[in-house]
Amino acid sequence: MTAPARRTPRVAVVYDLGSATPNDILAAAHRLCDVLFVADFDRPGAAAHRPAMLALAEVLDVTGQDPPERLRLLREAAVDGIVTYSEYQLAETARLAHGLGLPHHDPDLVPALVDKLVQRGILAAAGVQATRCAVIGGDPAQALDLVGLPAVIKPRIGAGSLHTTRVDTAEEFLATAAARPAGTEFVAEQMLEGDPAVAGEFWGDYVSVESVHTGSASRQVCVTGKFALAEPFRETGMLLPATLTEEDAAAALALEAAAVRALGIRHGITHTEIKLTADGPRIIEVNGRLGGYVPEILRRATGINLVRTALEVALGGQPRIPAPRHRGVTYQYFLTPPAVAGTLTSVDGVAELAELPGVRHVETHAEPGRSVDWREGTQSHLGVVYGTAPDHDALRKVAEAIDAAFRPVLAPSAGADA
Secondary structure, X not given: OOOOOOOOOEEEEEOOOOOOOHHHHHHHOOOOOEEEEEEOOOOHHHHOOHXXXXXXXXXXXXXXXXXXXXXXXXXXXXXXXXXXXXXXXHHHHHHHHHHHOOOOOOOOOHHHHHOHHHHHHHHHHXXXXXXXXXXXXXXXXXXXXXXXXXXXXXXXXXXXXXXXXXXXXXXXXXXXXXXXXXXXXXXXXXXXXXXXXXXXXXXXXXXXXXXXXXXXXXXXXXXXEEEOOEOOOEOOEEEEOOOOOHHHHHHHHHXXXXXXXXXXXXXXXXXXXXXXXXXXXXXXXXXXXXXXXXXXXXXXXXXXXXXXXXXXXXOOOOOOOOOOOOOOEEEXXXXXXXXXXXXXXXXXXXXXXXXXXXXXXXXXXOOOOOEEEHHHHHHHOOEEEEEEEOOHHHHHHHHHHHHHHOEEEXXXXXXXXX
């Protein structure tokens, strides 16, 4: 008798801003599962990828549907797992997973992952790290009194350094608080002062730790190095391996593990950003999903595919993740515009980037006429240079050459300031 064909498992991917691309998700799912994209096309992050999703895979369009109806539609779809790669869909995905009885972050955990004030409170109560943090309400001076200076003003819920600003004086604090966008709650946090000597003078004074959690165990995959931030807090790229000593890397990993335990994370993938200070590593934030751009550099550097790993975890699997092995240094270097809001009028030097040693690919979206605003954080960059270098010294020279070659010109918007 012929055995019945085994049904291919199906994973729902709740799609939005910051997700891996539909192509990357489908490539990662090859011979593992079928993908059902779940998309609210009123969300710009989903709408931007609507043609690709509809052309490549099955899509559950939940635009305009209320929460009970979304759950009913997914129940009818008979999915075997559910995941999101987007910060902005963690709460919705947790709600749907809970209703379907599928593994994911518990809905009660989500505030600790997306709300900066809540997360700071939990880490402080657990003795992991006390960092002053306060909501900026109707009287910003109250938050200033609680947090002190220097401080960082940022959205209470958000990602990618959106509208994130350092303030060093009371005047700057009050002016920044007054200029914050309406409809978004902001917090002020104690400034974590980085020590450039930890990673090295040229490199970023922070790293991230990527980890996988399956309920039975947590596995730290790697420490991801960073290039130095552009003003005010814009990421400029990342590199593997990081430039940390074994001792400093171990300290960062120990802090990340303590934070994960304190928050109660038991499922999924986390991306934890850590400041390197003179007093040791300090948590910037713990994110309950894949870090932006991290899957690409990790896959290119080591062959580890965290997009696929997330699908495996969603199906209740125990992914086997090898210890990373590096040949040289793999990097992504963001093409960062000046810290102004304006319109891109011209770009010179793009052709020169591809000729630099070790550059594999140059991705640009720096078309003249594009509006650019530094307050959009990581979303404001104009492209990415992907490559490898034999060592960190060689990479430093390439990064300096990229900065010298790439010359964007912006016409500032009326009333814009840096």
